[in-house]
Amino acid sequence: MNFHFPVNREHTNANNEYYRDARRLLISSGIFSALLLVGAVLVLVVFDRTPFVIGSAVVLFALAALYVGVTFQVRRAIKDxxxxxxxxxxxxxxxxxxxxxxxxxxxxxxxxxxxxxxxxxxxxxxxxxxxxxxxxxxxxxxxxxxxxxxxxxxxxxxxxxxxxxxxxxxxxxxxxxxxxxxxxxxxxxxxxxxxxxxxxxxxxxxxxxxxxx
The missing domain is CATH 2.40.410.10 (putative membrane protein from Corynebacterium diphtheriae superfamily)
Structure with missing residues (x-):
């Protein structure tokens, strides 16, 4: 059984913890992705590019890409x-x-x-x-x-x-x-x-x- 009523956008933004939690998750995931990308770049810039350093940077880039993917997946799953x-x-x-x-x-x-x-x-x-x-x-x-x-x-x-x-x-x-x-x-x-x-x-x-x- 469904129930239809007009959603109040202002009230939703101020009170809806379901969407508040989703926003926090998106922000946290985005920040973590950015930190991983910055870390990968710094590793390549600061240290000699040995196989270990390059491998570490690749891992950080891969993790950043993974979190970016998760962020977009969560964003698509959130309905209006x-x-x-x-x-x-x-x-x-x-x-x-x-x-x-x-x-x-x-x-x-x-x-x-x-x-x-x-x-x-x-x-x-x-x-x-x-x-x-x-x-x-x-x-x-x-x-x-x-x-x-x-x-x-x-x-x-x-x-x-x-x-x-x-x-x-x-x-x-x-x-x-x-x-x-x-x-x-x-x-x-x-x-x-x-x-x-x-x-x-x-x-x-x-x-x-x-x-x-």
Whole structure:
């Protein structure tokens, strides 16, 4: 089930931690690539060009090229905010744990790549967040979100990684948030609430995704 609403770009830039994390990754990767390139050039300029020095420079150039490739790959994988919310399934999420500076957001998701294939594959997914506009720092607080798939096993029909992205990160409109919350089936909220204390079990998995079946 998808939920369409107009994304507020200014609000997204100021509050959306999903895109903030992506920007940080891109910046870090770009800086590291530049440092590797500078290092490779300095090695060739400062030291005598012995086979070892040339080999070291080649390795640094290769690593720089690898990180440049990763940077572009990540950049291509990041969808426009409006597209991300329009195409991603609406899911229930709740604050599952409140720490000193962060909170753990837990969501109930369907692991299937194709929702029309077979029976639902419910799972719990978590994401550590700093703040969500309009949401109290209280365990059990409801947070309408979309589930964004990450990596997946190529030979299975299930995703390996799914992260919740709150609607409140991209709209300040309380009416939109309330409508999204009503659109989520009551049973889904109930299932999530019954499992809200399983944070440690979810975190014990490889990618914070715990199948329920």
């Amino acid at each position: 905010p409006q597209e991300l919310y329009d195409e991603s399934p609406l899911v229930p999420a709740m604050i599952a744990r409140v720490d000193e500076r962060t909170m753990v957001l837990m969501t109930l998701v369907d692991m299937r790549k194709n929702p029309s294939d077979g029976e639902p594959a419910p799972a719990l997914a978590t994401r550590t967040v700093t703040t969500i506009s309009g949401v109290p720092r209280r365990v059990g607080a409801k947070v309408p979100a979309v589930s964004v798939a990450g990596t997946h096993k190529s030979r299975t029909e299930f995703y390996d990684e799914i992260t919740p992205v709150p609607l409140a990160w991209s709209t300040p409109d309380k009416a939109v948030i309330a409508q999204a919350q009503r659109n989520i089936p009551v049973n889904d909220w109930n299932v999530l609430e019954r499992n809200i204390d399983r944070v440690e079990e979810v975190h014990a998995t490889k990618r914070n995704l715990l199948p329920l079946n």
